[in-house]
Amino acid sequence: MWETKYEKTQGLTDKKLSYCPGCAHGIIHKLVAETLVELGILDRSIAIASVGCSVFSYEFFNCDAQQAPHGRACALATGIKRVLPENIVFTYQGDGDLASIGIAETIHAANRGENITVIFINNAIYGMTGGQMAPTSLIGQKTTTSQDGRDQAHHGSPIKISEMFATIDGVAYLERVAAYDPKHVIKAKSAIKKAFQYQIANKGFTMVEVVSTCPVNWGMKPVDAMKWSKEAMEPVFPLGVFKDKGEK
Amino acid sequence: MAKVLMKGNEAIALAAIKGGVDAFYGYPITPQNEVPEYLSKHLLDAGKVFLQAESEVSAINMVYGAAGAGKRVMTSSSSPGIALKQEGISYIAGAELPCLIVSVMRGGPGLGSIQPSQGDYYQATRGGGNGDYHLIVFAPESIQETIDVIKESFDIADYYRNPVMVLVDGLIGQMMESVDFDRPVKERFLPEKDWATTGTKNHPGRRNVANSLYLDPQALEQHNIHLNEKYKLIKKNETRFELINFDNPEYIIVAYGTMARIARSAIEMLKKEGIEVSMIRPISLFPYPEIAFDKIPENVKGILTCELSMGQMLDDVLIANNGRHKVGFFGRAGGMLPDPEEIVDAIKNFNERVVK
Numbered sequence: 001m002w003e004t005k006y007e008k009t010q011g012l013t014d015k016k017l018s019y020c021p022g023c024a025h026g027i028i029h030k031l032v033a034e035t036l037v038e039l040g041i042l043d044r045s046i047a048i049a050s051v052g053c054s055v056f057s058y059e060f061f062n063c064d065a066q067q068a069p070h071g072r073a074c075a076l077a078t079g080i081k082r083v084l085p086e087n088i089v090f091t092y093q094g095d096g097d098l099a100s101i102g103i104a105e106t107i108h109a110a111n112r113g114e115n116i117t118v119i120f121i122n123n124a125i126y127g128m129t130g131g132q133m134a135p136t137s138l139i140g141q142k143t144t145t146s147q148d149g150r151d152q153a154h155h156g157s158p159i160k161i162s163e164m165f166a167t168i169d170g171v172a173y174l175e176r177v178a179a180y181d182p183k184h185v186i187k188a189k190s191a192i193k194k195a196f197q198y199q200i201a202n203k204g205f206t207m208v209e210v211v212s213t214c215p216v217n218w219g220m221k222p223v224d225a226m227k228w229s230k231e232a233m234e235p236v237f238p239l240g241v242f243k244d245k246g247e248k
Numbered sequence: 249m250a251k252v253l254m255k256g257n258e259a260i261a262l263a264a265i266k267g268g269v270d271a272f273y274g275y276p277i278t279p280q281n282e283v284p285e286y287l288s289k290h291l292l293d294a295g296k297v298f299l300q301a302e303s304e305v306s307a308i309n310m311v312y313g314a315a316g317a318g319k320r321v322m323t324s325s326s327s328p329g330i331a332l333k334q335e336g337i338s339y340i341a342g343a344e345l346p347c348l349i350v351s352v353m354r355g356g357p358g359l360g361s362i363q364p365s366q367g368d369y370y371q372a373t374r375g376g377g378n379g380d381y382h383l384i385v386f387a388p389e390s391i392q393e394t395i396d397v398i399k400e401s402f403d404i405a406d407y408y409r410n411p412v413m414v415l416v417d418g419l420i421g422q423m424m425e426s427v428d429f430d431r432p433v434k435e436r437f438l439p440e441k442d443w444a445t446t447g448t449k450n451h452p453g454r455r456n457v458a459n460s461l462y463l464d465p466q467a468l469e470q471h472n473i474h475l476n477e478k479y480k481l482i483k484k485n486e487t488r489f490e491l492i493n494f495d496n497p498e499y500i501i502v503a504y505g506t507m508a509r510i511a512r513s514a515i516e517m518l519k520k521e522g523i524e525v526s527m528i529r530p531i532s533l534f535p536y537p538e539i540a541f542d543k544i545p546e547n548v549k550g551i552l553t554c555e556l557s558m559g560q561m562l563d564d565v566l567i568a569n570n571g572r573h574k575v576g577f578f579g580r581a582g583g584m585l586p587d588p589e590e591i592v593d594a595i596k597n598f599n600e601r602v603v604k
Contacts, residue, residue: 058457080314
């Protein structure tokens with residue numbers, strides 16, 4: 001007799017993912033989608049896709065969606081959540097989108113305590129456009145626009161979003177997680193779940209930053225990329241809970 | 249409701265409430281501040297949504313989100329602020345979402361001035377946003393006409409799934425007139441917004457997505473063709489203009505908004521001197537009322553385009569005229585308003601004004 005032990009979550013459509021081998025987008029998509037199903041909120045969720053590799057996430061999440069201009073996902077999410085407060089609204093954004101061009105929209109959504117959830121994928125590079133330097137690129141990291149490596153004197157230092165956002169009153173929950181091994185994937189899932197639970201409970205702005213990978217633009221094999229996200233990125237972007245207003 | 253004396257910007261806000269606005273997202277800028285100020289109190293009191301955004305860029309994207317969610321939503325701004333909104337406006341037009349954008353023009357370019365101007369005709373009708381799209385643009389000349397058109401704009405936007413811009417200038421925004429808010433609005437059949445992103449539980453079996461991305465060029469071309477068909481339909485149905493004093497004219501004035509009001513006075517003054525001048529007053533700037541120009545008698549001596557700019561609508565006049573008559577131009581810019589006598593003088597010395 002057959003017994004189903006595992007099947008693709010109903011939170012994802014059957015559309016083939018467009019992500020590269022070794023990129024954590026696929027893992028995080030799955031975690032978010034599973035969470036929406038497990039919390040019973042998939043049919044009232046609205047996903048906001050951003051600009052970057054995850055631009056097509058509106059085709060992958062099996063719920064209603066809107067595709068935002070570059071950086072503006074939190075503004076769209078605000079506009080929607082304010083008129084549809086009973087719905088669950090989340091954005092899915094990369095570091096170029098959120099930490100560079102969209103930092104104003106993100107900070108002010110957080111500061112207003114917008115009751116939305118932000119899934120922030122930090123892989124320290126612009127993936128979609130072909131490997132340019134991101135605000136989160138590491139010192140010394142070679143990219144197509146920092147070919148001799150990111151120079152602190154010239155480019156500044158990698159911006160630490162979770163550390164910054166921890167200072168904002170409107171933030172209810174904020175955790176930085178990673179996806180480089182099963183233990184951390186499980187941890188990431190529980191952080192994502194908590195963020196959506198807080199949104200359901202109207203607690204305010206929630207964000208999960210995921211230290212992710214970009215093997216193609218980092219010029220690494222998938223396994224090496226996972227290793228680099230742990231050994232090079234994690235010391236700059238330490239994991240942990242940065243803000244938790246608590247269950248009450 | 250009886251007639252009330254009201255300031256233009258506040259009338260814009262109240263007209264929006266009467267038109268059924270569900271949400272307003274905006275950012276302060278002179279000379280339109282009374283619009284958000286009024287709504288910040290009265291829209292919230294009515295249990296609707298008002299939010300002051302951190303920037304015009306953010307405000308228009310909040311409009312995008314709420315429009316996609318199927319609500320009646322608006323923003324208002326002025327020239328440099330509208331410039332910042334162009335990104336979102338292009339996306340909203342591309343995703344075929346309805347909304348109202350009120351533009352209260354001031355002098356430019358750059359920070360310009362805060363005085364009335366019509367220097368944003370190109371911005372409204374050509375757009376600063378990217379891609380093949382059009383807004384439906386109405387340019388009323390009085391507060392009453394502004395109220396009427398705003399109330400109707402939500403229906404028009406919903407009907408065509410297209411953003412509507414109501415284009416006025418700082419004069420209309422800042423002056424007071426006696427107005428009636430209860431004039432009837434044309435009845436339109438408005439289909440259910442079954443495309444809105446309200447969650448799949450409200451439309452089982454179908455995901456609704458608000459999007460303007462079509463990476464496949466064939467698909468995008470089909471989308472462009474579809475949009476163009478819609479714009480043709482809008483041109484057919486929504487072209488609006490007024491013909492003033494159209495009996496055996498020597499000259500034709502073409503003017504809209506505040507400039508049309510000044511031209512009305514000039515036409516009366518010229519009449520007393522025995523010079524008959526008619527006016528074509530475009531009310532819709534897109535679609536532009538080219539058909540009005542077919543009504544110009546063959547024997548007129550010329551068409552004088554009058555604008556509070558250095559000549560932007562002039563392009564559309566030249567296209568509509570199509571070489572039939574001499575076209576001249578009179579304009580003041582930078583926030584300067586002409587006396588009617590200046591237009592009288594421009595008509596009397598038309599040959600010095602001829603552009604083409």
